[in-house]
Amino acid sequence: MDGEVERFLESFDVLAQAIRRARGAQVAPSVNGRGLTLSQYGLLQPLTNGDRARVSELSNDAGIAPSTASRILDVLERRELIRRQRHAGDRRGVEVSLTARGRELLADEDAWLRSRQRDFYAGLPEPERALAPDLFERLAALIDELAAGSVHQTAT
Numbered sequence: 001m002d003g004e005v006e007r008f009l010e011s012f013d014v015l016a017q018a019i020r021r022a023r024g025a026q027v028a029p030s031v032n033g034r035g036l037t038l039s040q041y042g043l044l045q046p047l048t049n050g051d052r053a054r055v056s057e058l059s060n061d062a063g064i065a066p067s068t069a070s071r072i073l074d075v076l077e078r079r080e081l082i083r084r085q086r087h088a089g090d091r092r093g094v095e096v097s098l099t100a101r102g103r104e105l106l107a108d109e110d111a112w113l114r115s116r117q118r119d120f121y122a123g124l125p126e127p128e129r130a131l132a133p134d135l136f137e138r139l140a141a142l143i144d145e146l147a148a149g150s151v152h153q154t155a156t
Helices: 002-022 038-047 056-064 067-076 100-122 127-149
Strands: 084-089 091-097
Touching: 002 091, 002 127, 038 056, 038 067, 038 100, 056 067, 067 084, 084 100, 091 100
Parallel strands: none
Antiparallel strands: 084 091
């Protein structure tokens, strides 16, 4: 049993390292290097349907600080992928929307990412397909808990 636990812990560490590396990696292979990083993709994902969102909403959805979101959005605005404007009802609030170029790039990146995810799913043995969604959700909850700094002590 201890060997199984150790293998799980090592595998979890490998997953966590891959997630950290992925944050700055391009979503899809890009010929001209002008794609989106996973952090940029995650920040823009809520805008897929042509919606506008406040910077605070985007940062909250992406699980990053508003200041980090603003820095990412600065880069995306310089690349003319997004547009920022003052919120009509609140002069302090800023709304973000995709430009036509941004919508096209996000759609391309999303299609590539989803195809890779579908390929991964198709390659899983049938019993693992049934287990994967629950396992991913539970791992995501654990990662969120770890990121928030929650420490739960168990009685021994």
